[in-house]
Amino acid sequence: MQFFTSFMNALPGAIAQGMIWGIMAIGVYITYKILDIADLTVDGSLCTGGAVCVILTLNGVPMWIALLFAFAAGMIAGFITGVLHTRFGIPAILAGILTQLALYSINLHIMGWGTDNFSKSNLPISVDKYNLLVSARYVRNLAINNPIWVLIVFLVVIVGIIYWFFGTEIGCSLRATGANGNMARAQGINTNPAKVFGLMISNGLVALSGALLGQYQGFSDINMGRGAIVIGLAAVIIGEVLFGKLCTGRKFTFAYTLFAVAAGAVIYYIVLQVVLALKMPTDDLKLFSAVVVAIFLSLPYLKGKHAAAAKKKEVA
């Protein structure tokens, strides 16, 4: 009974947080699935988005503009990873790690803007003093200020824009770049800028998610993006495993897939709440996440191997 009440209490928060991370997961989907790049920049750019949004809001910038700047900051982070990868030939994973590492210092400085030593690892922002779009304070309210409504609108608009973009000629050239670089070049697509642009969109979304997360939890923190890539991948995989069959063969397959990814993030956070309600120490959460994602990532491979072995047996 105690498990049930504590779980039900935490459920609205899990849903809201899952939706915020769902935006981030859509960003990860763009690099991991469409561009076929595992981009580790996101661990840093999530915090960048949060830091930029909070510091600007604290300095009197209107909240919507702060969100826009957070998005732009993420795009710059993606641009740097993209240039390191395409112009300087650094493997994509390493390029992402380098940017992520550099962002650690930069994020400290962003949050320390205006302080004496120009560095801060945590920056609180109060929903009482500032006009914030989403806040955990109201997540259990049955009213219009409940962040879940706003987040639904956000997700629908983002999925709509991403769906439209990847249906355009430029969007198609990005998809071709990720699907088959040789084919793309043979058809006159300059694959390097395509990759850079994809990384920019992805990290823009990740930073936007970080900005919303900062508002929602009421602070930005230097560690808020730690392990973000794992949560993003978990959402992508959960969405694929649970809703993959439902999504294919429809008219708007791609839009459904993006919603499935966001739903994957929500499910991830609900499962997390179950685990927490079962009294797992919070210190072990990251270990738990890593193990779950490792299992899900290896499933398709093991399944394929198993099927091949079964076939061999049949032939023999």
Next chain:
Amino acid sequence: MAYMLELDNIHKTFNPGTINEKIALDGVNLKLNPGDFVTIIGGNGAGKSTTLNAIAGVWSVDAGTIKINGTDITSLPEYKRAKFLGRVFQDPMTGTAATMSIEENMAIASRRGKKRTLKWGVTKEERAKYREMLASLGLGLEDRLTSKVGLLSGGQRQAITLLMASIVKPDLLLLDEHTAALDPKTAAKVLEISDKIIEENNLTAMMVTHNMKDAIAHGNRLIMMHEGRIIYDVAGEEKKALHVSDLLKKFEDVSGGELDNDRMLLS
């Protein structure tokens, strides 16, 4: 009269200065007239595919100039040369994007050499055109416009790649052993489609093949390469009268009596 393709003294060495140094192209000269369809044969490492890759710009050449229809493209990157070229590769996986649908693949090809904008990627009018083009293949693909290309067989993928290579008429069509990975029956069908597309669009084409019979039966000109050079170049009636035995003898003459390629003998 302008040549469609001019290769002037092309040189390319891979891994220069290392133990793996390999002179791949050692002064290749070739001029193609508009409408020429040349087949290229030669042993392994003779420079056949390397010549096609040099034209396509997969890497830049060490020396020499490449002109297409009068334009010097020697220093252009691969994606810019695509404007002039249609390409079909040996591996059926290379020419198409597996995770995209047939119509999306064709739509990408139909924008080759044009500016890509924020207009919709596949339009309704295009769809009707693609359906017609696919129907002309006779492979039953016209009703599968939205199928992922990854679900298709190698032969089907090569046929679609051929359509994609010619959807915007290229100045030069490069076929790089595009039937080598297919079973004999499918290979024959894909060759038949190639002939048809080249003839209908009056294309200038180069086809690398290991099959001497195919090299004689197709096109109006035949060249043989050896150690990065063109060692034999024959066209017109003389080419039509060739037999496989002639080619084998020619090969033995120029290469000092060694014929080390079983694939050439068997096919």
